Amino acid sequence: MNDNGRTTMSRRTAIGGAAALAAAGFSAAPAHAGGGHGHGKTVRLSVLGTTDLHGNVFNWDYFKNAEYDDAAHNDIGLAKISTLVTAFRERVAKDRHAPRPLLVDAGDTIQGTPLAYYFAKIEPITGGHTHPMAAAMNKIGYDAAALGNHEFNYGLDILRRFQRQLKFPLLGANAQDWTTGLPVFPPYVLKRVHVPGRAPITVGILGLTNPGIAIWDKATVENKIKFGGIVELAKLWVPRVRKAGADVVIVSAHSGMDLSSSYGDTLPVPENASVLMAETVPGIDAVLVGHAHQEIPERIVTNKVTGEQVLLTEPLKWGMRLSVIDLDLKHSRGRWKVVGRHSQVLNANTVAADPKVVQVLQKDHDTVVGYVNSKIGTCKEAMSAATAPWEDTAALDFINFVQGDAVAKALAGTPQAELPVLSIAAPFNRAAAIPAGDVSVRDVAGLYIFDNTLVAVTMTGAQVKAYLEFSAQYFKAVSGTGPFPSSAVTNAPTPTAPNGTPDYNYDVMGGLTKPLTYQIDLAKPVGARIVELAHGGVAVADDQQFVLAVNNYRQSGGGNFPHVSKAPVVYNRQVEIRQLMIDYVTATGEVDPAAFHTGDWALVSGGAPIVVNP
Incomplete structure (x- = not known):
């Protein structure tokens, strides 16, 4: 062709x-x-x-x-x-x-x-x-x-x-x-x-x-x-x-x-x-x-x-x-x-x-x-998912922002409207990127290559931490701060993924109106890696209530993440996440990473930042 x-x-x-x-x-x-x-x-x-x-x-x-x-x-x-x-x-x-x-x-x-x-x-x-x-x-x-x-x-x-x-x-x-x-x-x-x-x-x-x-x-x-x-x-x-x-x-x-x-x-x-x-x-x-x-x-x-x-x-x-x-x-x-x-x-x-x-x-x-190349808006700054599995990127923050925003607007006037909204996204496609300048359907769709729909559930702070601990098993144990090649850090084998955990089964979590911050300490054993978990600068309490925006694959048990499949569902309108992203760009006409991207999580070893190379 x-x-x-x-x-x-x-x-x-x-x-x-x-x-x-x-x-x-x-x-x-x-x-x-x-x-x-x-x-x-x-x-x-x-x-x-x-x-x-x-x-x-x-x-x-x-x-x-x-x-x-x-x-x-x-x-x-x-x-x-x-x-x-x-x-x-x-x-x-x-x-x-x-x-x-x-x-x-x-x-x-x-x-x-x-x-x-x-x-x-x-x-x-x-x-x-x-x-x-x-x-x-x-x-x-x-x-x-x-x-x-x-x-x-x-x-x-x-x-x-x-x-x-x-x-x-x-x-x-x-x-x-x-x-x-x-x-x-x-x-x-x-x-x-x-x-x-x-x-x-x-x-x-x-x-x-x-x-x-x-x-x-x-x-x-x-x-x-x-x-x-x-x-x-x-x-x-x-x-x-x-x-x-x-x-x-x-x-x-x-x-x-x-x-x-x-x-x-x-x-x-x-x-x-x-x-x-x-x-x-x-x-x-x-x-x-x-x-x-x-x-x-x-x-x-x-x-x-x-x-x-x-x-x-x-x-x-x-x-x-x-x-x-x-x-x-x-x-x-x-x-x-x-x-x-x-x-x-x-x-x-x-x-x-x-x-x-x-x-x-x-x-x-x-x-x-013709459809996928049609222009739907512009982007102020290029976003890439190339490093998303091991560092906080604007590309995944964009997904989490759109998901969280859609859930928050849908919950207005409901009993859950006052709860803080969190969202999860996975680095589905490391090759995905949205360029600076004109943005097409295919640019946005490349960030979200699956046809998942948006669901929201309520979870406690303890459950959020358990979810993140489960997600962190995606990383291999390392000692020292590197630099390490990404292959030495990501896609760790597990009993249910003996050939290595796929990128789509690693979730990054972020907050909508206030940042959710945490570190993943790879010097610690699986199950005890999430440290300094805080929402809006305040340590997350075990009994604190959150709304979590997830995709239907995850909410229905895909990946076997804890709690999410049994958590109370507060939103499920069967709207495709990819289409929500396309609709957001179309409606606003512009993507500004400065509006949603903050460095909220990081890989560390003994508290010191880890350096990972592609």
């Missing part, structure tokens, strides 16, 4: 077929020992998979108004995935004995980019427009997709319209009616795959979504849809899929590989349970894994009940990778059985965008590029 968002083919040379697959890293797996393909003893069935596409069609960063790029030079989007899928299908078609490949997705499709947001909120698809992700996936020819948790972010009306626009089933066996327990989305689909000269293969694709939806989108699903555990519902449905005639069972699971839960023990079932499912539920041949945003080309586990091997694979997020699952099947006693398994991932940064997908979505893309 050029700097106006128009798609070009300049970045990658348009290649197809075998050359495209080779460039993407494809390596043909050897056939299972004891037979070849076609009329030999085995037949190879390939299943292609994507996950966590998050509204990405084009290789475009709407917040930067430029082609997407990262440190690993990944490319993103369904347009590039389409090129890989087409090349793979062409390769298989050359083998006259081979069955056609299937294409499956593991969820989180309709949220994550301004492209997705625009057609949910600005020009909602409920008005008749086809969702860009539906148009792209239909054009590519998916066979099935599982629900992701972010499918529920925009409400059930948008989700149901998206579902109706798809030319393939949207699966969710554990999305159950609140009263009856029956699935409210198709639990599985049977695909009858033709094998030239042989009996057809019946493939069962079972979809399972994340139980955390009950927490993260509580306002949308409570009293309507409940979500059973991944393992529990797989135990119920896999035998049914087999009984329905499936020779092969593929599970598309929006649940990470290894056991962990960002919501702790708030729910009785784990957030990430794909390996546990594969090890304990008989009858599964392969699992397309989603949700964790990790690249795992191949993992083989042994089912503890049957002793059979189960293959799992997770392609990287946003269309960066395409998983290829190869299953070798042998026909015996009237049924096909998997006798060999292998998987790998193909890299989307090696190929050009598919011009057929580009043509279908170019108009939608151009509309959104």
Whole structure:
């Protein structure tokens, strides 16, 4: 694409077929020992998979108004995935004995980019427009997709319209009616795959979504849809899929590989349970894994009940990778059985965008590029979130100011109107910045990349301190004042985040009319790091009452922060925080950091300031 968002083919040379697959890293797996393909003893069935596409069609960063790029030079989007899928299908078609490949997705499709947001909120698809992700996936020819948790972010009306626009089933066996327990989305689909000269293969694709939806989108699903555990519902449905005639069972699971839960023990079932499912539920041949945003080309586990091997694979997020699952099947006693398994991932940064997908979505893309680049105000001084995880910045203070201001105005005339208002914000996007001078929608939106809504609760001073102590576990213990590289200080591993606490689970807290000041002493143990906590220069008392502005993800239990999910709710109008920020800039016409930015918190070691470098 050029700097106006128009798609070009300049970045990658348009290649197809075998050359495209080779460039993407494809390596043909050897056939299972004891037979070849076609009329030999085995037949190879390939299943292609994507996950966590998050509204990405084009290789475009709407917040930067430029082609997407990262440190690993990944490319993103369904347009590039389409090129890989087409090349793979062409390769298989050359083998006259081979069955056609299937294409499956593991969820989180309709949220994550301004492209997705625009057609949910600005020009909602409920008005008749086809969702860009539906148009792209239909054009590519998916066979099935599982629900992701972010499918529920925009409400059930948008989700149901998206579902109706798809030319393939949207699966969710554990999305159950609140009263009856029956699935409210198709639990599985049977695909009858033709094998030239042989009996057809019946493939069962079972979809399972994340139980955390009950927490993260509580306002949308409570009293309507409940979500059973991944393992529990797989135990119920896999035998049914087999009984329905499936020779092969593929599970598309929006649940990470290894056991962990960002919501702790708030729910009785784990957030990430794909390996546990594969090890304990008989009858599964392969699992397309989603949700964790990790690249795992191949993992083989042994089912503890049957002793059979189960293959799992997770392609990287946003269309960066395409998983290829190869299953070798042998026909015996009237049924096909998997006798060999292998998987790998193909890299989307090696190929050009598919011009057929580009043509279908170019108009939608151009509309959104125009929207996000429209001027809505000015800023007196540049603000950056680059250092927000380790120092007080105007960028996060801006979020907290807008949230706190909206809550204070809404509480006027209520019993809580006299309580001091605090607010929390997380450094979602270190690359975000609002420039001095003209400010566009994308400048503001870049500070708040999630579609969270604003909620306010009441909490005591003791609970506020406990909340901050929990947040401070984001930091690694250090001795001395540095200077330290940021990697030595931030993103500490915890029992629920063994690979490191993500930036979005670290919260900075600020006061609206009076500053909330505190220090985080990294020489002290986790749970005793918050020192000199004061509001308006006065030490915070344990029984002091505050109103705390939070996002719906946090208030509903996301991140498992203490007290907030059970605290009394005093404001919840379902207003998106990002839109509040855009509306503030639009209404005032100007952002002045001097009006809300003060240095209220700091990292220290033994009371001395710590120096952190990026």
